[in-house]
Amino acid sequence: MTPAPGLRSGLLAGFCLLAALGAIVAGAFSLQAGRHLGADYSALAGDLVRAQEDTAELRLELNALRNHPHHRWHLTRIASLVARVPERIGTIRQGLSRSEIGEARYAPMLAELSQAETLYQRLASVIAAPDGGTDMDVPQLHRLGHELESTLAWTYSSLLEDVHRAAADQQRLMKWLSLAVVLLVILVLLVAAALMLALARIHRQWRSLRELSVTDELTRLANRRRLWEVAERYLELNRRDGGELSLLLIDLDHFKRFNDRYGHPAGDAVLQAVAAEFARLGRESDLVARLGGEEFAVLMPNTGLEGARQLGERLREATAGLPLPGQAGEQRLTISLGLATTRGGGDTLAQLYSRADRGLYRAKQNGRNRLEINAQA
C-alpha cells in the first residue's frame, strides 16, 4: 500500500479550486442581486415619473385654457395628454404586478386608478365633441380635467413613495442576503480548509508510521521488510529491462564477544557505528538495510558481480579499520560477506537471497573477514 503521489499538492489544488469557486459564486450572486434590484424598480419608478410629468403638464394646460379660452392649441395639448392616460395607467398596473410590492400595499391606489379611468372616459367624451370643439362643455372639461389631474397626481406620488420604500427595503434585504452568502462561502471555505489540513495531517502521520514500519529502530537503516519490497520492485524492472541486481549479505564476526565483554548497550553503539559506515560507503542508489541482530544487507541495482564485489571489499576494509565507540574503542571488528548477482530478473528474491546466504556461510567457514561470491546459478 503506497500513498497516493502528491496528495498534499492535490489537497492544495482542491482548496484553491474551492476558494476560486466560492469567490465566483459570491461575486456572481452579489452582482445578480444588485442588477435585479435596480432593473425592477427603476423601470416602474421611471413610468411613474413620466406619468407625473404628464399630470403636471395637464394641470398647467388646464390653467392656461382657463386664462386664454380662445387659444385652441391648449385644448389640443390637453386632448393629447388625456389620451395618454389609459396607456400610462396600464403600464403602471403591469409594473406593479411584476414588482415584489405586496398587492395589499398598493390596492387603495389601484382603486384610485380605476376611478381615474372612469374620469378619463367622461373627459374623453367631452373632448370628442362632434363639431370640432365649438360645442364643447368647457366648464365640464375644467372640472373633470382637474378632478382627473388631482386623482392621478395623488395616486402617482403615493405609488412612487411606495416604490422607493420597497426598493430601499429590498436593497437592505439583498445586502443582508449578500452578506449571508459571503459568510456562508467563507464558512464553507474554512470548513474545507480545516478538513484539508486534517487530511494532510493524517497523511503525514500515515507516512511517518509507514516510514517507521520499514525502518530499523536502532540504526535508522531500512529494515528487512523494506529491503524485500524494494528488491521485488528491482527484480520486476530487471525482467523488463534485462538489468542486473546484486545482493550483499553481511554478518559481523564474533559479535557475541563484544556484547559479552562490554555489555549490550556498547554492542548497540557498535552496531550503529557500523551501520553509519555502511550507509556512508554505499552509493545513493544502493539500499543498505539491517536484517536483524548483527546481519546487514546491501542491495545494488544496475550493478554486476565486479562492481558489487568492489563495494563489498570496501565495506570489509573500512569496517576492519573502523574506530569503535566507547569501551570497545581498542577493539577491531571484521565482517564476513556473501555476494550474489542476478540478471534480467532470472532469480526469484528467495533464490538470490539464498545464494548470497550460502556465500556468507562459506565466508564464515573459510575463516571470516572475507567475501565469497555465488554467481548466478
Ligand SMILES: Nc1nc2c(ncn2[C@@H]2O[C@H](COP(=O)(O)OP(=O)(O)OP(=O)(O)O)[C@@H](O)[C@H]2O)c(=O)[nH]1
Ligand atoms: N547489542 C546488540 N547485540 C545484538 C543485537 N542483535 C543481536 N545481537 C547479538 O549478536 C550476537 C550474535 O552472535 P552469534 O550469532 O553467535 O554470532 P557472532 O558472535 O557474531 O559469531 P559469528 O557470526 O559466527 O562470527 C549475539 O550476542 C546477539 O545477542 C542487538 O540489537 N544489539
